[in-house]
């Protein structure tokens with residue numbers, strides 16, 4: 090008899106997921122996403138790519154448990170998502186809105202651990218580990234106002250990682266950074282992901298970013314009633330070589346979805 094293995098705590102299963110709103114003016118039902126089906130493996134780096142306004146953030150918020158679905162299912166491990174949970178952490182585009190300006194880098198990183206009443210010595214050792222991992226050693230005592238955009242984004246990442254979530258949900262986390270900082274952060278994230286066993290769902294509308302990071306890329310169709318119309322495997326080794334013919338070929342194939 091073949092028995093199915095229990096789902097891992099960092100696996101995500103989405104089945105026939107719908108999110109709709111009633112438009113107040115017309116009183117009509119408006120589907121943002123409709124019939125989304127997706128299985129993300131534990132430890133996978135999955136990119137959601139789509140045009141502005143197609144519903145990427147909505148889908149991420151449904152997985153995070155920030156908004157409630159209209160119908161269908163979102164499961165993380167063997168549990169149905171109906172609220173936010175410590176197994177899922179969200180990294181937003183604007184680090185400013187998630188950092189406390191009156192707390193130092195270390196205090197920001199330790200915030201969640203303090204809430205969980207982790208003893209001070211353990212907090213310190215965890216924050217040391219993640220501050221080092223994101224490359225902020227030596228900046229522990231600085232306040233957010235003393236940091237660049239890229240450094241603030243690193244603090245946000247260290248804070249999220251120090252809570253050890255099984256799943257990282259990233260909503261255009263580098264969208265507000267300049268091109269050079271963005272590239273550095275992409276490399277750092279790729280390294281951090283490879284050093285941990287976290288599942289990452291990364292939202293972007295940048296094809297190059299999707300190809301630099303994703304193990305698979307899900308293309309979202311233009312809304313309304315958006316869904317994942319195509320999934321690409323990216324069979325390229327990390328770090329990805331932007332100049333390789335394979336990269337170029339995949340870039341063009343993906344671009345063609347948006348030229349139609």
Ligand SMILES: Nc1ncnc2c1ncn2[C@@H]1O[C@H](COP(=O)(O)OP(=O)(O)OP(=O)(O)O)[C@@H](O)[C@H]1O
Pocket residue numbers: 110121139140141142143144145146147148294312
């Ligand atoms: N609370 C809401 N009520 C009604 N419509 C909403 C609500 N939240 C989002 N929408 C609509 O849903 C659509 C998808 O929005 P969403 O932010 O998920 O898209 P996105 O793909 O993440 O866009 P972007 O790339 O520009 O951030 C948009 O048309 C938006 O106006």
